[in-house]
Amino acid sequence: MIINSIIDNVLMLYIYFKFRKTTYMKNYFIKIFLIFLFFNSNAQYKEWEDLSIFKINTEDPHTFFIPKDINGDSITKSLNGIWSFKLFKNDELVPKDFYKNDFKKDDWQDIPVPSNWQFHTDDFPLYTNIVYPYEMNPPFMPKEYNPIGLYQREFSIDKNWNDKQIFIHFGAVKSAFYLYINGDFVGYSEGSKTPAEFDITKYLNLDVNQIVMKVIRWSDGTYIEDQDFWRLSGIERDVFLYAQPKLAIRDFFLKNRLNDALDKANLDFEIDLKNYNQSLKNYTIKTKI
Known part of the structure; x- marks a missing residue:
């Protein structure tokens, strides 16, 4: 991407100087060149290869506690259990509209949550100590093999939650993921082994809701996890909803x-x-x- 950008800029400069004798053409190409630089400067890498982004729309970290109502009953709903799942070898193979409610999932398999997808698919667990499991090129990840797991399930909201603020809690998702509710993008997290929470109140319907997640096996955050342990992926800890006044x-x-x-x-x-x-x-x- 960077090399292509340099080539394009040089080409634009060449065209500019080639026509510099004509004032009209000079002004014309200056404008084009500035417009090109504007759009090029706003080009972004994928979030999981961008060191400046490690979360989008997540709640601030806080002391963990389970909220209860005035009667002492917990106001939570577990989303653990069987989800629909589809594994892809890399991001280029993932359908662009996978998060939409009407996306066909006929060939998806069942997978328990929480779990690691390596124990339920043909992807493999990997153990290493100080040697990275891929060629080092920070912050970029391998293009050919960096599996993507898509998760989906439906859930409903209790009627007595209608006047409350509703959050979703992920105990751990490795290594990074995008979250969609009812076809809308909610946020992104690169927390890996740390919890991530999102306020999903405005995305919810009164009846059935659909949650879709796109989980990336390796992200730029993986570069700081070069430690002695098994390299596994997926929704690794509890997922639940909770409501607050x-x-x-x-x-x-x-x-x-x-x-x-x-x-x-x-x-x-x-x-x-x-x-x-x-x-x-x-x-x-x-x-x-």
Whole structure:
């Protein structure tokens, strides 16, 4: 891509100087050249080969907790179980409209989530220590062999969630993935072994919803995972939905400060509130130990 860009720029400069004797042509080609540079400068690599991008639309990391309603019941819905799955050898073989609701999935197989797809397909697990499993060319990945796994399943939302903010939680997806809900792009994460969460409220229907994921085996983040372990891929940990009220605790931090005698302590709470409904102005926070 970079070499082609240089060649194109040189060609444009050649044309410009060739016609520089004519003022009209000179101005004409200056304009064309500037337009070309604008579009060329805005050309982007794939997110999983772009060091400046490691997440899109993800929620900020926070203390992990399961929200509960006023009765103490958890407001969650597990998406673990059997998903539809299709494996491709590389990104070029992936159909462009795979994320659409009406995309045909007749030849897709079933796969359990969470799991590694290497144990359910003809792709293979790979063990290595300090040697990379591919030719090093950061931040780029192999073109011929870098498997892509497509995941799909349907789910519904509880009726008592209609007035709440709804999130999806991925415990770990290796190594990077795109998320689509009902045919709409939601976001991207390169978290690998770390959780990723998305606010999916605005993408949901009241009845049946479809989730589609595009998971990449190796991304530019894989270059910093050169450690002694098995190289596996897929949705490796729990996937679940959870709901929160429009005014909710998104994060908290507990600090204990001991006195000099070490026999007493103060317990301080730092709480991060999120107000999704700006009409809610008056509220009280209660804590209980």
